[in-house]
Amino acid sequence: MNQVLDLNNKRVFDISDDKKTLELRRKNCITTVSANPDGTFNISHKKVNQ
Numbered sequence: 001m002n003q004v005l006d007l008n009n010k011r012v013f014d015i016s017d018d019k020k021t022l023e024l025r026r027k028n029c030i031t032t033v034s035a036n037p038d039g040t041f042n043i044s045h046k047k048v049n050q
Contacts, residue, residue, distance in 0.1 A: 001014040
């Protein structure tokens with residue numbers, strides 16, 4: 001996973017090496033977005049304990 005930073009040098013999300021999955025983390029929730037071959041997306045959410 002590679003970090004993607006915004007213009008303020010803050011981490012926005014992580015993107016996979018194959019560039020088909022990204023992960024957003026806000027507080028204790030992780031949202032994962034992955035691309036399907038037909039151009040649609042899979043989106044999942046999970047809570048993590050910190």
